Amino acid sequence: MNRYQENPIVLLISRLISPFIMLFALYVIFHGHYSPGGGFQGGTMLAASVLLLRLAAGSDISQLQFKKSWGTPLGSIGVLIYFGTGLAALIAGGQFLNYIYLPLGGGAAAERSMGILLVEIGVGLAVMGILVAIYDDLLEGEPDD
Amino acid sequence: MRVVNWILLLIFTGLMIFASLGLPDRGKIEAPLNRETSAANTPNAPSYYITHAYEDAHTPNIVTVILADYRGFDTLGEETVILAAGLICLLLLRRRKASDE
Amino acid sequence: MIEQILGHYAYWFVFLLLTIGLYGMILKRNLVKKLIGMTIFQVSVILFYIAASSKWGGTVPVLLGHGEHTPDTGIYINPLPHTLMLTAIVVGVATAGVAFALVITIFRRYHTLNEPDLLKKMKEGDDAS
Numbered sequence: 001m002n003r004y005q006e007n008p009i010v011l012l013i014s015r016l017i018s019p020f021i022m023l024f025a026l027y028v029i030f031h032g033h034y035s036p037g038g039g040f041q042g043g044t045m046l047a048a049s050v051l052l053l054r055l056a057a058g059s060d061i062s063q064l065q066f067k068k069s070w071g072t073p074l075g076s077i078g079v080l081i082y083f084g085t086g087l088a089a090l091i092a093g094g095q096f097l098n099y100i101y102l103p104l105g106g107g108a109a110a111e112r113s114m115g116i117l118l119v120e121i122g123v124g125l126a127v128m129g130i131l132v133a134i135y136d137d138l139l140e141g142e143p144d145d
Numbered sequence: 146m147r148v149v150n151w152i153l154l155l156i157f158t159g160l161m162i163f164a165s166l167g168l169p170d171r172g173k174i175e176a177p178l179n180r181e182t183s184a185a186n187t188p189n190a191p192s193y194y195i196t197h198a199y200e201d202a203h204t205p206n207i208v209t210v211i212l213a214d215y216r217g218f219d220t221l222g223e224e225t226v227i228l229a230a231g232l233i234c235l236l237l238l239r240r241r242k243a244s245d246e
Numbered sequence: 247m248i249e250q251i252l253g254h255y256a257y258w259f260v261f262l263l264l265t266i267g268l269y270g271m272i273l274k275r276n277l278v279k280k281l282i283g284m285t286i287f288q289v290s291v292i293l294f295y296i297a298a299s300s301k302w303g304g305t306v307p308v309l310l311g312h313g314e315h316t317p318d319t320g321i322y323i324n325p326l327p328h329t330l331m332l333t334a335i336v337v338g339v340a341t342a343g344v345a346f347a348l349v350i351t352i353f354r355r356y357h358t359l360n361e362p363d364l365l366k367k368m369k370e371g372d373d374a375s
Contacts, residue, residue, distance in 0.1 A: 032206060033204045033205065034204075034205055034308075035308065036206065036308060038206070038208070038209045038213075039212075040332055040335075040336055071231075072231060075227070075228055076228065079224050079228050082224055086221070099214065109200070113202055116202065116209060116210065116213040119217065119220070120209070120213060126228065127227060127336065130227050130230065133234070134230070134231060134234050134340075137234040137235055137239065137347065138234070138350065140239060147273065154269060157268065158261060158264075158268075162258060162261055165257045165261070168298075169253075171254065171256055171257070171297065172253075172300050172301050172302040174301060174320055178324060179301060179319075181319065190326060191325060191326045194325060195325065196317060199309055199312070205308055205309040206308050206309075207307040207308065207309065208325050208329050211325055211329045212332065216329065219333065223333045223336065223337060226337055227340050230341070234347045237347045237350075238347055238350065238351070
């Protein structure tokens with residue numbers, strides 16, 4: 001396998017753009033109520049902002065932004081947030097995943113809106129963690145420089 | 146053997162095009178997909194979601210309300226599928242130092 | 247006749263994609279090319295559902311004007327297939343990830359990705375053990 005020639009222009013642009021992609025992805029997740037977007041789309045863009053640096057700078061240097069061992073725990077935390085919202089509705093006296101029984105105030109419609117937001121955050125984190133973890137596992141053991 | 150594969154491919158495509166001639170015209174409001182009530186006089190699911198999404202959840206985006214509120218259980222199952230796929234890749238490809246190859 | 251062509255031409259383009267994907271899955275001998283064919287097949291099914299859910303003169307299913315009055319169902323396209331296909335897209339990505347992990351494991355074990363050679367080596371391995 002031939003050695004990867006590092007290109008300084010690509011490296012500089014990737015380092016500059018990657019935080020802005022992450023910020024726009026957070027905007028897409030949180031504005032899923034008012035415009036097309038939501039959890040899955042924002043989670044994929046978050047993963048794209050991490051994978052951009054993995055492709056541009058190699059695996060060793062980009063561990064400084066997002067370590068290799070953070071992928072799978074972040075995915076599990078996302079699924080736990082989703083499950084926890086459903087269990088909180090169950091514990092507070094209602095049915096599983098019925099957001100009316102969540103212990104936040106404001107009436108039925110506002111509680112459903114807040115429940116949708118919590119669930120979308122969980123989905124976004126899970127998708128980001130797992131996509132980065134799949135990429136890192138596919139490159140395990142290869143001399144990637 | 147490859148000739149048999151080519152013939153099967155063309156037969157399959159011809160069968161799909163013939164089957165699609167029976168589908169209703171795309172995009173008309175009178176199609177059974179887009180009506181207000183179904184054939185058994187029960188409310189049709191997509192038009193119920195469009196008319197009741199804002200008063201139930203105060204959210205203008207109908208797709209997010211369906212995905213996370215009306216059909217939230219399916220989204221939970223799908224997240225479990227993503228987590229399972231990540232764990233499968235981890236188990237297949239992370240090698241320990243002792244048992245190499 | 248013209249009416250039927252105007253109502254169905256989108257489906258015929260989707261079936262063209264389906265044929266390309268199926269060609270890749272059946273008639274290529276390399277395992278990675280078969281996987282690419284599987285991904286194209288999956289995308290064509292998703293596009294079929296999205297094409298079937300449209301309405302002439304409709305717009306995106308995001309309510310205009312924050313819903314002060316009951317929305318008219320004639321101007322918003324059908325939101326239910328879009329929701330189901332969001333799930334399908336992400337499941338497709340996960341499936342492709344698992345499939346490529348399996349291909350890597352097969353290559354590490356048998357050192358070939360050509361399907362007839364692979365089947366021959368697996369049969370020899372079964373006969374020897």
